[in-house]
Amino acid sequence: MEKLTKDKAKWVYKTMNDIRNFENEVHNIFTTGEIPGFVHLYAGEEAIATGVCAHLTDNDYITSTHRGHGHCIAKGCDLDGMMAEIYGKETGLCKGKGGSMHIADIDKGMLGANGMVGGGFPIAVGAGLRNKYLKTKDVAVCFFGDGAANEGTFHEGINLASIWNLPVVFVNENNFFAEATPQWYSSGSKTIADRAAAYGIPGVTVDGKDLVAVYEAAGEAIDRARSGKGPTLLECVTYRNYGHFEGDEQKYKAPSGKEKEEANRDCISQFRDYAIEHQLLTNKEAEEIESQSMADIEHAIKFAEESPVPRPEALFEDVYAN
């Protein structure tokens, strides 16, 4: 596993800030009505996408979720193109035809945010099958929420990856809630990672707000997959800062107590403190990254706002190849 070097720490801190700023700005803009449809925000969960994707290259694949903006950013998708996509503009990563729930960039190994809860499992298995068949050292990572863990695709996908010994890492983001229903109500197993035993693969639970913990656990799981030792189920326990979608009143969240304390713990400031303490970042570098990130997001918003909407003919394009 590659150590968390100074360069990597800079990338990590920039990526986490990009996700947070991107999502906070989408949250603000959504209230103005400029963004159509639904958006599901990733703010608060930055340590997971970042800590996992820190180990990936453009040749590795990921599948994502409803709450996919963070995975896209961590996998290297263009911020301008992403924001334009969410605005439904022609310059969007998907020409404005996918939207928030379907942002994808196959050239970056990003096989799509997914409007179907649990839709990513078999697709990641297919990408893993491809990697194994072509004898590459590339891996596929399937991000999924605690809600998706209760879909049938969880079982079939992980079972196939296990029996075929595929280079796939299943990364669960347990953010307490599937829509408005808590994880503890929905799951027969105490943890998601406990279920790994049923498939004969390692199951690991980590603090999903601790970037370093995610980075190390993901690094080990990805190394394992790359070296042909098969899949891992990695559960990262985190918390959703915003509602299921924008406009959700979030009545189901605890107003005080342990859950509220957990909600208030911030993965970005936690990493900032760690990085400075371990001399991976200086205060000055951190501040520079923070302002650069904000400038990049502002650029993306301007780009999206100024971009044209798709041409009417685009309605009919790209239904079939050729």
Next chain:
Amino acid sequence: MMSRRLTFMKAINEGLEQAMEKDDRVILLGEDIAGGADVKHLEEKNEDAWGGVFGVTKGLMPKFGRERVIDTPISEMGYMGAAVGAAATGLRPVPELMFNDFIGFCFDTILAQGSKMRYMFGGKAKIPMTIRTCHGAGASAAAQHSGSYYGMLGAIPGVKVVVPSNPYDAKGLLLAAIEDDNIVVFSEDKTLYGMKDEVPEEYYTVEIGKAKIKREGTDLTIVAIGKMLYVALEVADRLAKDGVDVEVIDLVTVAPWDEQTVLHSVKKTGRLIVIDEANPHNNTATDIASVVSDKAFDYLDGPVKCVCAPNTPVPFATNLEQLYLPNADRVLKEAAEIIEDLKK
């Protein structure tokens, strides 16, 4: 081309073999398409146990190995979705859905994932996968193994659907489907597997989207899908005795179906019967009737007649199953309104 008589099943088997020889990216996945995975005494002899539940893929695993002929657990959504993922990342998978009736287990992977990826991703993705499956009543397989759902699948934007009626088309359409960069459903009528006909030895393709005129005529057009072609030809023979000259079209491709050939024929004959083994509502026949009524209304001398399976599941009892299937008597009866005045 050198040709010899092959069964429908063997023609498909040979098509798969030639596609795999031509392109290493072609892999097969499915339940017991080899059979006997990880069974030592079979491994030692490099033998497959089944070669598919009907034997369509027999011999392919021994030739190409288990890396390319992949037995899956009974796990349709898992392996069908994996085929989508493998196709999106550069392979050309040919998953087998043992019976089209199992589509419910894996529908999301086609309806919400594979068929929409290219469009949702702004044209960046290609999903070159061919789903082999089988449909059709007449094998006493009852309600959950006998339905005909090619029309339902063909209604999904981004999906092509072909239904071969004979061994020649089966091989050539399969090879065209595997060459195609889209999801193509290749729907085999299980009751045609034993049918024999001339099939070229060489690699060849049959064009997707092009219907075939099987018999030329001037009085009445009958469009048929898959096995229903033989019902149409029987009707044409019987009506010929009454001096009625029937044009018979094998639709070949259900989606996108060949509007040009059908409209051209209807404009010539002025009368149309469509025979479709699917249930009667929202199927390919009703779609053809709708388009023809819209685009050739002034040429029609009577209503378009759709002769389909009834609005019931497929029954088990042999006599009821025979009543379920469209046949020549039913076509003559149900379309009498546009046939009777043609008789001389």
